[in-house]
Amino acid sequence: MGNYRDLEAWRVSRALANATYRLTEAFPATERYGLAAQMRRAGVSIMSNIAEGAGRGSDAQFVQLVRIARGSLRELESQRLLAEDLGLVGQPALKEIDDLLLQQSRLLHALLRWLTHAKEA
Numbered sequence: 001m002g003n004y005r006d007l008e009a010w011r012v013s014r015a016l017a018n019a020t021y022r023l024t025e026a027f028p029a030t031e032r033y034g035l036a037a038q039m040r041r042a043g044v045s046i047m048s049n050i051a052e053g054a055g056r057g058s059d060a061q062f063v064q065l066v067r068i069a070r071g072s073l074r075e076l077e078s079q080r081l082l083a084e085d086l087g088l089v090g091q092p093a094l095k096e097i098d099d100l101l102l103q104q105s106r107l108l109h110a111l112l113r114w115l116t117h118a119k120e121a
Contacts, residue, residue: 004054009107013047013069016100020076023097027088035088039079045072046104050111063115070108077101 004010020043024036046069053065080097083089 002054004051007050007054007111009066009104009111010047010050010054012100012104012107013043013050016076016097016104017043017047019043019097019100023083023089023093026093027083031088035079035083035086039076039083042072042076042079045069046076059115063112066108066112066115070105070112073101073104073108 017040020039024031024039027036049065049069049072053062053069056062056065080094080101084091084094
C-alpha cells in the first residue's frame, strides 16, 4: 500500500485524535477515566486502524481495518454528542472537532470506495 503517512485519511485522523485530546482536557476530573478516556481511545483507534490496514499487505485486510476505523469514528461522533448533552463542552470548542469528524467521514468513505473498486478491477 505504501506509507500510511501519505494518506490524507490518516493525516486527518491524526488531527482528529489531537483535537479530541485537546477537547477532553477541559472535561472535569470526574470524567478522566470515563467519557474522556473513551473519546480518546476512539480517536486513536481511527488513526491506528488506518495505519495498520495500510501495512497489512492486502486490500481485503485494509478494507476490514478501514471499516473498523469508520466504526470508531461513529463511536467518537456519538460520544461527542453525549459530551455536549452533558454540558461538558460548549459549541465554540466543538467547531474544530465537528469539522474534522465530517472531513474524516468523507475521507473514509472515499478510501473504502477506492479500495473496493481497486479490488474489483
